[in-house]
Amino acid sequence: MTATTYGFIGLGNMGNPMCGHLCTAGLSIICYDAAGTAARAPEGADIADSVAAVAAAADTVFLSLPDGPIVTDVAGEIARAPDRRTTTIVDLSTTGPDSAVALGASLSEAGIIFIDAPVSGGRSGAVAATLAVMCAGPDDAIAALGTALNAIGGNVFQVGTRPGQAQAMKLLNNFLSATAMAATSEATLFGASHGLEMETMLAVLNTSSGRSTATEDKFPKRIATGTFDAGFAAALMSKDVSLYREQVAQAGTPDAIADVVSGLWRETDAAFPGGDFTEIYKYLADR
Numbered sequence: 150m151t152a153t154t155y156g157f158i159g160l161g162n163m164g165n166p167m168c169g170h171l172c173t174a175g176l177s178i179i180c181y182d183a184a185g186t187a188a189r190a191p192e193g194a195d196i197a198d199s200v201a202a203v204a205a206a207a208d209t210v211f212l213s214l215p216d217g218p219i220v221t222d223v224a225g226e227i228a229r230a231p232d233r234r235t236t237t238i239v240d241l242s243t244t245g246p247d248s249a250v251a252l253g254a255s256l257s258e259a260g261i262i263f264i265d266a267p268v269s270g271g272r273s274g275a276v277a278a279t280l281a282v283m284c285a286g287p288d289d290a291i292a293a294l295g296t297a298l299n300a301i302g303g304n305v306f307q308v309g310t311r312p313g314q315a316q317a318m319k320l321l322n323n324f325l326s327a328t329a330m331a332a333t334s335e336a337t338l339f340g341a342s343h344g345l346e347m348e349t350m351l352a353v354l355n356t357s358s359g360r361s362t363a364t365e366d367k368f369p370k371r372i373a374t375g376t377f378d379a380g381f382a383a384a385l386m387s388k389d390v391s392l393y394r395e396q397v398a399q400a401g402t403p404d405a406i407a408d409v410v411s412g413l414w415r416e417t418d419a420a421f422p423g424g425d426f427t428e429i430y431k432y433l434a435d436r
Contacts, residue, residue, distance in 0.1 A: 152177055153176075153177070153208045153209065154177045154178075154179060154206055154207045154208055154209075154234075155171060155176050155177065155178050155179075155207055155208070155209050155210070155211065155297060156178075156179050156180065156181070156197075156203035156204070156206065156207030156209070156210035156211065156235065157171065157178060157179075157180040157181075157194070157203075157210070157211045157213070158180070158181050158182070158200060158203060158210060158211070158212050158213070158214070158223055159182060159212055159213035159214045159223075159242075160180060160181075160182040160184075160186065160189035160190060160191075160213075161182070161184075161189075161213065161215075162272045162275070162380050162381075163213050163241070163268070163272060163275045164182070164189075164213035164214075164241075165189055165191060166191075166272070166275040166276045166278075167211070167213060167241065167268075167275050167280075167301045168180050168190075168191050168194060168211075168213075169191030169192070169193075169194075170278045170300045170301055171194075171211075171297055171300050171301065172191055172192065172193030172194050173193070173300070174296060174297070174300035176296070176297060176300070177195075178193065178194040178195065179194065179195040179196070179197050179202075179203055179206045179207055180194045180195070180196065180197065180203070181196075181197040181198070181199065181200060181202065181203050186198070200223055200226040200227060200230070201226065201227075201230040201231070201232075203227070203235075204226070204227040204230035204232075204233045204234065204235045205230060205232040205233065205234055206234060207234060207235055208234060208235065208236060208237065209235065209236070209237040209238070209239060209294065209297070210227055210235050210237070210238050210239070211239045211240075211241055211297075212224065212238065212239070212240045212241060212242055213241045213242060214240075214242045215242070215385070216242070216243075216244065216388065217242075217244035217245055217248035218248075220240055220242050220244050220248065220252065221248065221251075221252055224238055224240070224252055224255075224256060224263075225255070227261070228255070228256060228259040228261055235261065236260070236261060236262060237261065237262040237263075237264065237290060237294075238256060238261055238262070238263050238264070239264045239266050239294065240252070240263070240264070240265060240266060240267075241266055241267060241268050241282075241301075242267065243267045243316070243319050243320070243323070243385075243388075243389055243392070244267075244316060244392075245316055245320065245392040245395070245396065246313035246314075246316045246317050246320070246396055247313070247396075247399075248316070249263075249265040249285075249312040249313040249315070249316045250311075250312055250313040252312065253265065253311075253312030253313070262286065262287060262290045263286065263312055264284055264285070264286035264287075264290060264291060264294070264312075265284070265285040265286060265312040265313060265314065265315040265316055266282055266283065266284045266285070266286075266298070266315055267282075267283055267315055267316060267318075267319035268280040268281065268282050268283070268301070268302060268319075269281045269283070269319060269322050269323070269326075270302065271379060271380060271381050272379070272380030272381065273379075273380070274302070275301075278300065278301065278302060278303060279302060279303050279304070280301060280302030280303075280304065281302060281304040281305075281306065281322075282298050282301055282302040282304065282305045282306065283306050283308050283315040283318045283319055283322075284298065284305065284306065284307045284308065284315055285307070285308055285309040285310060285311055285312055285313065285314035285315035285316075286310065286311075286312065287310060288307070288310065291307050306318075317396065319389075320389060320392055320393040320396060321393065323386070323389040323390065323393065324389075324390055324393040324407060324410070326362060326363075327386050327389070327390045327410055327414060327426075328406065328410050329361040329362060329363040329364075330363045330367060330386075330426065330427070330429055330430075331410055331413050331414075331429055331433070332363075333354075333361065333363040333364055333367075333368060334429055334430040334433045334434075335433055336350075336359070337350050337351075337368070337430075338430075338433060338434055347368070347372075347373045348373065351364055351368055351369055351373065367379060367427055371425075371427045372427055372430050377424075377425045377427045377428050377430075377431070378425055378427075379425055379426060379427045380425070381425065381426045382423070382424070382425065382426060383414065383417050383418045383421055383424045383425065383426045383428055383429065384418045384422075384423070385426070386414055386417075386418075386426040387411075387414040387415050387417065387418040390407070390410055390411045390414045391411050391414075391415070393407060393411070394407045394408065394411040413429065413432075413433075414429070416432065417429045417432040420432045420435075
């Protein structure tokens with residue numbers, strides 16, 4: 150039986166380390182990035198010169214791309230590739246439920262299995278292979294990818310069988326993360342106005358009911374240090390929260406907090422173009 154070859158398209162902040170872990174796991178990998186594959190490819194991966202070349206060589210292709218339209222375009226290129234070998238596409242990107250549902254339907258018509266599999270944990274999680282991988286797709290297809298998915302992240306969850314369900318899980322997770330970042334920024338600025346030191350506030354919060362990933366990770370490592378370098382763009386957080394807000398409106402579920410938080414992230418992105426998402430603290434401090 151011929152060994153499975155995996156393709157990986159998108160070798161940016163998240164994609165590069167994820168692809169590298171697949172190589173380290175001893176899997177056969179061929180990769181491509183439109184921004185320059187040779188400079189971004191991890192050690193051990195074969196280099197392709199196009200999306201079509203990946204489709205011709207790989208049984209399963211992983212995508213790690215900036216947004217839904219790009220994912221749809223690249224997946225379409227794979228489906229149309231004249232010498233396509235690919236039978237499964239796994240999308241690790243955050244695109245929103247609507248995009249995943251539509252893509253799943255179009256790929257099914259082309260005879261391709263689609264697995265909706267966004268990840269959470271940021272670049273640090275991607276580097277450490279500790280990402281949470283949220284999967285939605287056919288049970289047998291996800292089971293067959295166990296080795297590859299566990300190489301990417303040590304926390305793999307099948308949240309459903311339909312494309313779009315994993316995207317819903319990812320969006321609600323990112324909304325909570327975004328809300329915690331905004332709320333912690335406001336709260337610590339309030340504390341500072343009363344003479345409280347950041348270190349003191351974080352020590353108390355992290356042994357109290359106000360703790361979150363913001364207080365436990367982002368603030369002590371990226372904000373208190375003044376580095377503001379979590380490796381996730383404010384523009385991407387704004388995109389994710391806006392996607393969540395749109396989906397909430399469609400679902401008709403409560404949206405009061407989503408409305409406020411999405412506005413704050415749009416403003417942060419506008420104030421810090423190209424900036425890190427931890428810079429919401431700077432934005433609120435100067436507001």
